[in-house]
Amino acid sequence: MEKPNLIYINQLARGDNSIKNELINIIKTEFPEEKKYYFESLQQNNFKKIAENVHRLKHKISILGLSNSYKIAKEFEHNLREQSLERKQDFEKILIAITHYIETL
Amino acid sequence: MNCIIIDDEKMARSILKTLCNEIKLLTVIGEYSNAIEAIKFLNDNKVDLIFLDIHMPDFNGFDFVETLKYKTKVVLITSDDQLAIKAFKYLNIVDYLLKPLSLDSLEKSIEKIKMLDVDSNTGSKTLEKKKNHVSDYIFVNINHRLIRLTINEINIIKSDKNYILITTDTETHKVNISLKKIQQRLPLKSFFRVHKSYIVNLNKIVDIEDRTIVIQKNVVPIGNKYWMNLKNRLNLI
Numbered sequence: 001m002e003k004p005n006l007i008y009i010n011q012l013a014r015g016d017n018s019i020k021n022e023l024i025n026i027i028k029t030e031f032p033e034e035k036k037y038y039f040e041s042l043q044q045n046n047f048k049k050i051a052e053n054v055h056r057l058k059h060k061i062s063i064l065g066l067s068n069s070y071k072i073a074k075e076f077e078h079n080l081r082e083q084s085l086e087r088k089q090d091f092e093k094i095l096i097a098i099t100h101y102i103e104t105l
Numbered sequence: 106m107n108c109i110i111i112d113d114e115k116m117a118r119s120i121l122k123t124l125c126n127e128i129k130l131l132t133v134i135g136e137y138s139n140a141i142e143a144i145k146f147l148n149d150n151k152v153d154l155i156f157l158d159i160h161m162p163d164f165n166g167f168d169f170v171e172t173l174k175y176k177t178k179v180v181l182i183t184s185d186d187q188l189a190i191k192a193f194k195y196l197n198i199v200d201y202l203l204k205p206l207s208l209d210s211l212e213k214s215i216e217k218i219k220m221l222d223v224d225s226n227t228g229s230k231t232l233e234k235k236k237n238h239v240s241d242y243i244f245v246n247i248n249h250r251l252i253r254l255t256i257n258e259i260n261i262i263k264s265d266k267n268y269i270l271i272t273t274d275t276e277t278h279k280v281n282i283s284l285k286k287i288q289q290r291l292p293l294k295s296f297f298r299v300h301k302s303y304i305v306n307l308n309k310i311v312d313i314e315d316r317t318i319v320i321q322k323n324v325v326p327i328g329n330k331y332w333m334n335l336k337n338r339l340n341l342i
Contacts, residue, residue: 008205011207012208023116023120023123026116030115055184055185059114059116059117059184059205060116062184062204
């Protein structure tokens with residue numbers, strides 16, 4: 001499985017550590033919240049909300065350079081809009097990988 | 106150019122602000138995580154440009170655009186690549202950028218807006234033209250940016266493994282789509298498959314010789330199985 005990375009964030013920051021740290025801090029705050037909302041919407045079986053949460057998480061996935069995972073998230077979001085949970089497990093593996101990675105930042 | 110950012114994700118707003126800071130012409134004068142706050146601000150302040158996310162909880166970017174009293178220019182910023190056609194039905198939506206954003210895509214977008222401004226200052230009815238000729242364009246996804254191509258400016262389309270190369274008078278774009286799919290999106294009266302790897306714009310053919318077509322300085326082979334059909338399509342005397 002591909003590994004999250006900071007290539008995109010480094011490109012944005014262009015050597016400015018304050019920008020880099022600000023963006024990393026936002027990910028560290030925002031990602032766990034979005035993940036929590038995702039699991040809450042899953043418990044409520046609210047497909048519309050689940051899709052919205054996956055949509056937001058999808059952006060974090062792309063920011064962390066996970067291009068294959070992004071495709072999985074996109075497919076999952078599409079399936080959710082069709083009331084299907086197909087690719088849920090794959091998507092949740094991505095969330096685990098990002099969670100572990102964020103702990104190292 | 107004063108602008109505001111509307112996106113429920115703090116990360117998206119911060120990235121956009123970082124990129125806007127790299128562009129001298131842009132000054133970010135506000136950022137909003139929801140539409141209501143933004144509308145309040147817009148009621149009292151004039152802005153030149155709004156960067157707007159489409160999918161946000163409880164409201165949709167298109168609904169927001171419809172509520173705007175003044176037709177401020179809007180650039181949509183989204184992870185959803187399926188709404189470009191809908192977006193360009195709104196006269197004031199001037200561009201559609203896909204997340205994750207890059208400085209390059211933002212700079213190009215601002216260049217495009219500057220060009221629109223020049224046109225409107227010189228009395229051109231660019232936006233009206235855009236409305237009237239929306240079907241004359243196709244949108245292609247190039248490096249996370251949806252580029253609008255004017256159909257009658259396309260000369261040749263060549264397949265290249267999983268990609269196609271679209272050649273216009275001035276440039277060539279590499280797009281991840283099959284030849285068959287792009288053909289379905291082009292007008293049959295102008296575009297014709299002349300080879301398993303080539304589609305040409307019939308209006309651009311300069312001459313045909315020895316089963317090859319010349320368009321500008323490019324030479325396109327005509328496949329055996331396409332030759333008869335092509336002859337039938339051309340106005341041969």
